[in-house]
Amino acid sequence: MSGISAPRGTKDILPGEVEKWQYMEDIVRRVCARYGYREIRTPLFEHTELFQRGIGEATDIVEKEMYTFTDRGGRSITLRPEGTAPVVRAYLEHKLYGSAQPVRLFYHGPMFRYERPQAGRYRQFHQFGIEALGSQDPLMDTETILVALTIFEEMGLEGLHIEVNSMGCPRCRPMYREGLKHYLKGRLDRLCPVCRTRYELNPVRILDCKENTCREELEQVPEIGDYLCPECRDHFELVQRYLTSLGRPYSLNPRLVRGLDYYTKTVFEVIAPGMGAQRAVAGGGRYDGLAEECGGRATPAVGFAAGMDRLLLALESQGKELSLSRELDAFVAIVGDKARMMALKVAVALRDHGFRVEMETEGRSLRAQLKTADRLGAAHVIIIGEEELGRNAAVIRNMEDGGQQEVPLAQLIESPESLSLQKISG
Ligand code: HAM
Numbered sequence: 001m002s003g004i005s006a007p008r009g010t011k012d013i014l015p016g017e018v019e020k021w022q023y024m025e026d027i028v029r030r031v032c033a034r035y036g037y038r039e040i041r042t043p044l045f046e047h048t049e050l051f052q053r054g055i056g057e058a059t060d061i062v063e064k065e066m067y068t069f070t071d072r073g074g075r076s077i078t079l080r081p082e083g084t085a086p087v088v089r090a091y092l093e094h095k096l097y098g099s100a101q102p103v104r105l106f107y108h109g110p111m112f113r114y115e116r117p118q119a120g121r122y123r124q125f126h127q128f129g130i131e132a133l134g135s136q137d138p139l140m141d142t143e144t145i146l147v148a149l150t151i152f153e154e155m156g157l158e159g160l161h162i163e164v165n166s167m168g169c170p171r172c173r174p175m176y177r178e179g180l181k182h183y184l185k186g187r188l189d190r191l192c193p194v195c196r197t198r199y200e201l202n203p204v205r206i207l208d209c210k211e212n213t214c215r216e217e218l219e220q221v222p223e224i225g226d227y228l229c230p231e232c233r234d235h236f237e238l239v240q241r242y243l244t245s246l247g248r249p250y251s252l253n254p255r256l257v258r259g260l261d262y263y264t265k266t267v268f269e270v271i272a273p274g275m276g277a278q279r280a281v282a283g284g285g286r287y288d289g290l291a292e293e294c295g296g297r298a299t300p301a302v303g304f305a306a307g308m309d310r311l312l313l314a315l316e317s318q319g320k321e322l323s324l325s326r327e328l329d330a331f332v333a334i335v336g337d338k339a340r341m342m343a344l345k346v347a348v349a350l351r352d353h354g355f356r357v358e359m360e361t362e363g364r365s366l367r368a369q370l371k372t373a374d375r376l377g378a379a380h381v382i383i384i385g386e387e388e389l390g391r392n393a394a395v396i397r398n399m400e401d402g403g404q405q406e407v408p409l410a411q412l413i414e415s416p417e418s419l420s421l422q423k424i425s426g
Pocket of ligand 1: 081084123281307
């Protein structure tokens with residue numbers, strides 16, 4: 001091939017690897033069903049304006065990470081960098097506010113951000129997420145965190161850690177902004193150039209800066225907790241009380257501000273140990289103003305999204321064996337040209353009975369066929385040979401112990417379950 005490879009920051013998920021994704025997706029589906037979340041699938045691209053308005057103009061995502069292009073009709077289109085704004089758009093567009101509230105939705109699929117690729121950070125990555133729209137109850141914030149933790153536990157992840165904070169609301173956040181700006185004003189020349197521009201546009205983002213100089217200047221920074229209005233304070237206290245009553249440990253991180261501007265009240269991240277800089281496997285929170293920001297009716301909502309690529313890395317770094325099914329129940333081998341027709345019949349019959357079966361097509365020696373069957377991970381090889389055909393029989397070879405047994409062809413075709421053959425794959 002002429003050396004064309006997958007674009008930087010993307011990857012192929014090959015057979016062998018794909019089963020691990022299916023394993024994660026199955027758990028997401030199962031847990032979401034238990035909590036009443038139903039799947040939604042939104043387009044991979046949206047009008048750029050949705051993300052500009054939803055995520056916020058002065059965020060890294062909108063400023064420099066979106067895959068935006070003009071389509072042939074002259075519209076500005078963006079590959080979705082996240083799933084929340086599209087779900088809110090769909091909720092409004094299809095008037096889901098007309099059905100029983102809150103509406104609980106989940107999704108999974110690829111997202112796109114033009115970031116600097118490194119371990120755990122890609123340009124096409126995969127998220128699953130849940131969004132509960134139409135409730136302002138702090139119980140829903142707690143439920144969201146619980147769904148995340150339940151899914152991660154069922155995947156077998158250990159040592160996860162939850163950080164929570166409150167971002168306040170349009171009533172109290174402006175006061176915090178002012179307090180923050182007041183504190184930072186005399187320190188501006190010691191902040192990094194990016195934070196200096198953030199100072200005017202989006203000062204809260206400065207709390208998230210990873211530069212050492214900025215971190216030093218932030219040591220005594222005022223905390224948003226001291227500025228919350230009574231409603232936000234009560235809400236946050238209830239979320240914490242519910243978590244505690246469920247025996248779910250968490251820590252308060254007053255610097256947790258998240259990279260998207262739509263958050264109000266509760267925000268949280270789930271951190272996996274030993275993951276270096278990309279240690280957040282999930283993040284989310286409440287976004288009571290997003291629906292209005294998108295031009296719709298006011299709709300309180302809360303949700304989270306998890307990075308599935310990172311979850312897989314975390315699972316692997318913890319040495320977790322993902323329960324993967326075996327590849328193949330049986331390989332049908334052929335000895336002699338006259339056996340080909342019967343081999344085809346046997347393979348089709350076994351497949352019709354639900355077995356996973358491959359058959360020989362290349363006319364190789366039996367030895368070579370057994371080797372192929374072994375490489376495919378087949379549990380059994382069914383040998384259809386001219387000699388056995390004369391006796392209306394076939395041979396079943398157990399690949400584990402090498403044991404062989406001659407069986408009547410009719411039984412193999414009509415009731416394979418009655419033989420030593422077993423479906424070993426789920
Ligand atoms: P986010 O924090 O931008 O939030 O992304 C959620 C998770 O996606 C991150 O914690 C991380 O695990 C994963 N992730 C993000 N960017 C990348 C990347 N470039 N490569 C690999 N993984 C990545 C959101 O997207 C919000 N929509 C979450 C939400 C839902 N808030 C409310 N509802």
